[in-house]
Amino acid sequence: MxxxxxxxxxxxxxxxxxxxxxxxxxxxxxxxxxxxxxxxxxxxxxxxxxxxxxxxxxxxxxxxxxxASNTKIFTFFTSLKLLGDSIPALKYTVRGDSLIFWGTGDPSFLYPWVYTDGTVYTYLKGAPQQLYFAADNFPTAFYGPGWAWDDYNDYYASERSALPIYGNLAAFTTAGSTAQVVPPFFRTSILPGIIQKKPAVIRDLDRNQFVYHPGVQASTKTFTIPYKTSPILTAQLLGDTLKRVVTLLEKPVARLGAQTLKGIPTDSLYRVMMQDSDNFIAEQLLLACAGVLSDTLQPEIAIDYMKKHDLRDLADVPVWKDGSGLSRYNxxxxxxxxxxxxxxxxxxxxxxxxxxxxxxxxxxxxxxxxxxxxxxxxxxxxxxxxxxxxxxxxxxxxxxxxxxxxxxxxxxxxxxxxxxxxxxxxxxxxxxx
Known part of the structure; x- marks a missing residue:
């Protein structure tokens, strides 16, 4: 003191x-x-x-x-150079009665903190073909290098993924001894915990098991917790949301001739990233930039490209490791x-x-x-x-x-x-x- x-x-x-x-x-x-x-x-x-x-x-x-989050300035510039006016929302190809699609890193799908026009939802919901989700374009770890692993329960540390849903977050609304969750897919993953001075929702480190601890005094509160991502969970969440069967393709699929479905204006994402310092959007934008340059969603692809091209004349070579600045290696x-x-x-x-x-x-x-x-x-x-x-x-x-x-x-x-x-x-x- x-x-x-x-x-x-x-x-x-x-x-x-x-x-x-x-x-x-x-x-x-x-x-x-x-x-x-x-x-x-x-x-x-x-x-x-x-x-x-x-x-x-x-x-x-x-x-x-x-x-720290001044790293987002680098992500902002990279996105301005590579993404254009609209975010690539989905890659897809139609083969007979099958619609095969890949994520592009677009963070906006059902993400409540940004404007969304429902493009992906409407397209997949109304497609006459059977839906197949391919995840072979995403070799990236869910956390960036130098991230603090014990942030896993905090809203600002969503995991990175190819096709995020709800911002890779689960929102728990608690009242007394009960808790509701969006997406409702996780309603069976809530376990009762002991009463504490203040209410809390704690996820298990390695799986989607959420323990709700009621507070001594009953009150309504919302907790936003990152969920543990995986390709199979993405397919399951999509199916639950679209009320359609979505099958995960386990083997790599040729992407030759795949088309791009355009999504929301990129400025809608930039504004939230730069004003509110949204880490999740920053990380996903860097993945999307990599997807423009290659067929692989790997942030190092975008970082290396920018360092060799638009940033090659900086006075000092940036030590740049992620999109958001969560990494202390930046x-x-x-x-x-x-x-x-x-x-x-x-x-x-x-x-x-x-x-x-x-x-x-x-x-x-x-x-x-x-x-x-x-x-x-x-x-x-x-x-x-x-x-x-x-x-x-x-x-x-x-x-x-x-x-x-x-x-x-x-x-x-x-x-x-x-x-x-x-x-x-x-x-x-x-x-x-």
């Missing part, structure tokens, strides 16, 4: 001094050094003027940091992230781009921060334990558009303290540049 209070007062004193200080590059760098010393952390910051092609501030800009530098934002800015018109991003004081993960008369921060946050980052665009009061990357790693203070320091810094830049 004393340690936390000491951190708090150190930052408060620093913020008070900083509020009266100039915002020259030298003054900013001094502030960063003081913050690093006070909080025993590492800070990286780059501020760049894309119109003048001028780097205004560079503090540890060439140092590698754990980006390492990017602030100056490379700034370069990436500049590429995105030249790829997407501003009037389309900014509404897709988290917006200070208005939308997404920074809706409660950076409040002003008008929004002036547009970007992407990234948070893992002891790491917090924010990168994107800053609109100064002068009307000047700047690109920044602000990265904090290996702190033991509260993330709230880190955010406050970031707010003070970016607000000063907004007011004076």
């Amino acid at each position: 004393q340690h936390t209070v000491r951190h708090f007062f150190l930052v408060m004193i620093g913020a008070a001094l900083y509020a009266c200080s100039p915002v020259s590059p030298r003054a900013l760098q001094k502030t960063f050094r003081q913050t690093e010393a006070a909080l025993q952390e590492h800070v990286g910051f780059v501020l760049y003027d894309p119109l003048k092609k001028e780097k205004l501030v560079d503090y540890n800009g060439s140092t590698y940091f754990t980006p 390492l990017f530098t602030p100056r490379s992230i700034v370069q990436l934002w500049e590429k995105i800015y030249h790829t997407v018109p501003r009037e389309r781009l900014f509404p897709l991003l988290a917006i200070g004081g208005s939308k997404g993960t920074i809706r409660n921060y950076f409040k002003g008369d008008a929004p002036y921060i547009y970007g992407k946050t990234g948070t893992l334990s002891n790491n917090h980052c924010l990168s994107g665009f800053l609109v100064a009061k002068s009307g000047r558009l700047l690109i920044f990357s602000f990265m904090h790693n290996n702190y033991t203070a509260s993330t709230a303290i880190i955010r406050q320091h970031m707010q003070e810094t970016l607000k000063k830049i907004h007011e004076n540049y």
Whole structure:
């Protein structure tokens, strides 16, 4: 407790001094050094003027940091380059009285957190042929490298799959001693648990067995838990949802001549990924990008392609391992992230781009921060334990558009303290540049 209070007062004193200080590059760098010393952390910051092609501030800009969900900026750019206006929803081929189909990684099928137009459901439900699901295009592990295995019961750690259903999540609504679940396929997988102070639903690590522990006080609550995926479960869930027989094909099937069924607008997915930091969408989009480049849903295919092509001129080679940033193996530098934002800015018109991003004081993960008369921060946050980052665009009061990357790693203070320091810094830049 004393340690936390000491951190708090150190930052408060620093913020008070900083509020009266100039915002020259030298003054900013001094502030960063003081913050690093006070909080025993590492800070990286780059501020760049894309119109003048001028780097205004560079503090540890060439140092590698754990980006957390700033990784989604790389996934966003990759998707913009490869996916087009609509997500590939399904690959299929008709052979006689059989409709054989493959997943494309599309995360939207019955996913309640994004807009969906029912394309896949309507197509499969109404197909006159017998339905056969082929899963031979998905050799990828359900978790990415460097993910924390003990996140398996948390909504933000859905497993990756070729044809996800309901976001690979089961939603349990509990009331007293009873629990209902969507999809209802799992209703027979709920086991009673002991009464606890607070209600909880806990899945078994390796199987879809969910134990419901009622709370001492009866109340209605919803728990969103990842379910354990498998090709056979996908076929079973599809069958249960469509009220049709769906057969899993155990052997590889030739995909020559397979057609693509187009799904929802990709911007519908980008908005949720970038504003709400949806890990599941990010991972699935990277799989979908791999499916555009090849016949295999493997994220490394998309990552390697981008590193050799659109990202080959980054100042520092990205150590890029997944789509979401859940992996602690990811390492990017602030100056490379700034370069990436500049590429995105030249790829997407501003009037389309900014509404897709988290917006200070208005939308997404920074809706409660950076409040002003008008929004002036547009970007992407990234948070893992002891790491917090924010990168994107800053609109100064002068009307000047700047690109920044602000990265904090290996702190033991509260993330709230880190955010406050970031707010003070970016607000000063907004007011004076």
